[in-house]
Amino acid sequence: KAGVTQTPRYLIKTRGQQVTLSCSPISGHRSVSWYQQTPGQGLQFLFEYFSETQRNKGNFPGRFSGRQFSNSRSEMNVSTLELGDSALYLCASSIDLAGTEAFFGQGTRLTVV
Amino acid sequence: GESVGLHLPTLSVQEGDNSIINCAYSNSASDYFIWYKQESGKGPQFIIDIRSNMDKRQGQRVTVLLNKTVKHLSLQIAATQPGDSAVYFCAEEGGGATNKLIFGTGTLLAVQP
Numbered sequence: 001k002a003g004v005t006q007t008p009r010y011l012i013k014t015r016g017q018q019v020t021l022s023c024s025p026i027s028g029h030r031s032v033s034w035y036q037q038t039p040g041q042g043l044q045f046l047f048e049y050f051s052e053t054q055r056n057k058g059n060f061p062g063r064f065s066g067r068q069f070s071n072s073r074s075e076m077n078v079s080t081l082e083l084g085d086s087a088l089y090l091c092a093s094s095i096d097l098a099g100t101e102a103f104f105g106q107g108t109r110l111t112v113v
Numbered sequence: 114g115e116s117v118g119l120h121l122p123t124l125s126v127q128e129g130d131n132s133i134i135n136c137a138y139s140n141s142a143s144d145y146f147i148w149y150k151q152e153s154g155k156g157p158q159f160i161i162d163i164r165s166n167m168d169k170r171q172g173q174r175v176t177v178l179l180n181k182t183v184k185h186l187s188l189q190i191a192a193t194q195p196g197d198s199a200v201y202f203c204a205e206e207g208g209g210a211t212n213k214l215i216f217g218t219g220t221l222l223a224v225q226p
Contacts, residue, residue: 004156090156092214094212097212106156
């Protein structure tokens with residue numbers, strides 16, 4: 001059974017640009033959550049999607065957005081990139097809402113220069 | 114200003130010894146808890162979970178203990194091996210229809226051969 005797949009694995013972008021990251025959850029999983037991991041702030045929740053609907057959103061500016069498709073695949077977008085957006089972006093999939101194991105992908109390492 | 118990196122507590126153990134990693138969680142309403150292991154360059158890997166109606170759960174070489182009175186979780190690893198060297202995170206799920214996880218700062222486990 002394939003795990004959570006995130007693409008691309010690495011990205012280098014320039015300040016002011018935008019970026020789209022992709023996540024394919026485990027087959028059959030309907031919930032996808034996104035997290036940002038930095039040395040300074042640790043792992044922080046970005047947002048959560050279930051059945052194409054955003055269920056929860058973390059404390060991030062509006063430049064961070066996401067969506068989920070009917071096949072449960074999810075994308076997140078960051079516009080007007082800032083140096084501080086450099087981080088490891090992690091996607092987690094769960095079979096359902098609440099109280100179920102969340103499995104993480106390898107992450108996308110974004111570097112903003 | 115310049116952000117300061119999180120100072121990760123470090124636990125150094127000898128190969129073959131038992132390890133105990135501790136975590137204080139924040140929300141008394143949290144009803145589901147997970148321990149993750151993260152190796153360098155990889156996403157967090159699910160180790161074991163426990164629900165709030167339990168105080169102990171055992172897996173293969175790992176045991177999680179939950180003390181709701183003092184909002185404390187611990188992860189015990191028996192016969193620690195070099196391959197156990199990683200950063201370990203506890204995560205809590207706050208209850209309700211969400212998979213949103215709140216992560217602790219992590220503990221670096223260093224296993225000495």
